[in-house]
Amino acid sequence: MKTCPCVHAARAARWRWRTTGRSAANVCCTPPLWAGALALGDYRFPNDQFILRMKFGAEPALGRWFGDLLGARWVQGDMPLPDHILPIPLSRERLLERGFNPAWEMARRIAATLNRPGDAYALQRLRHSAAQSSLPLHARSRNIRGAYACDTRWDGQTLLLVDDVMTSGATLHEATRVLLRQGAAAVWVAIALRTPRDSTP
Template sequence: MKKFYNRLKFNHTLFYHQCQQWLGATLPCVLCDAPATARNQLQDGLCAHCVATLPWYTSTRCPQCALPTVAGTLCGICLQHAPAFDRTLAPFRYAYPLNRLLHQFKYHQQLALGNLLANSLLTQLTTLAATERPQIMMAMPMHLNRVKERGFNHALELAKQVHQHSGIALDIEGCIRVLDTPTQAGMDMKTRTRNLRGAFATHKPWQGQHVMIVDDVMTTGASMHAVARVLKQAGATRVTALVLARTLKSDDP
């Protein structure tokens, strides 16, 4: 069969991309069901109106934790109690309608949204100078019980697509979650930090590595801090957080 197609000079890759373009032009917007008229990869699956309503995070912010600051300098929290991670990149604020997209992706297994979400993460990497580019990336570790319950690790799905389009090496098992901690919704920073004590572990040497950790939302930064701390104890020199959205007080319900 393969020889038959080769004789026809059938271009499978071209056919696949043509099918993707056709579907993108015919399927409705994933948010409002209107025709998804957008054509570039970043906006794939959304109509022009919903693209315009996405909560893009454009204001100046603390480079370390991504909370708003007047001049884009380090915030008071990071100056007094610096987290273990060194930088946070986030294309969105955690607000409507992004929260709806994430909910569909994480809890209703609409994995097709992963492409749209990952493309927004890629826009953040273009802001990095060559000397700031991480050498390796990993997804926020999820406990095996949660993976079985949900069916997949949403952060890993995003990291795979970022890896595919950025060329940054992806480490899947370099850090694991060893404790299945309770959900952290509603907890403050101190409680979350205490809740995550000993939750992550690594058996890999990270000497001299600049590691990027991919996740969906940063609320207090406690999980990111806990992972970054483990990696730095294992020798990592720098940890960059790449998240889809940063929760801000102004966006709290």
């Protein structure tokens, strides 16, 4: 498999958002609730083609590939070792449509690299809703609010949330909120690609 251009072109390093509003990072939920995040690169051509192939071309192997890259970067960046690794879950309808959860394909490979447990079901998607990518930025928080639940207690534990792409941050913000409510001491985020700061969703 060819090397993703984002590995060479993007600054794949630890980054945190500052509370400087949308202009800084296209984040609709500022300040974010997560402790910090790692991304391989920006969601722009040609990097975006790998995501599109993975999600809509039924290529789960690309998810595992992204997971291997993220796991290696996590180690190289001396990031905190999480107690558990969780993917952003899909709704039942979306899972049936795609046949797999790209975030879980990534998460389980990160878990293998870090030798930490991964759990595909601890975080649950309660309802199906419009795809976040189909909505304007201001509507995404409302669309995803209350979409996730978790019965597991994470008292004092550090969790790593995994997703394929982050645009507004609304999905990760809502999932992080649920996990913190369940006692997690900190939630970190690992994503394959993020929408660049100079893009408008």
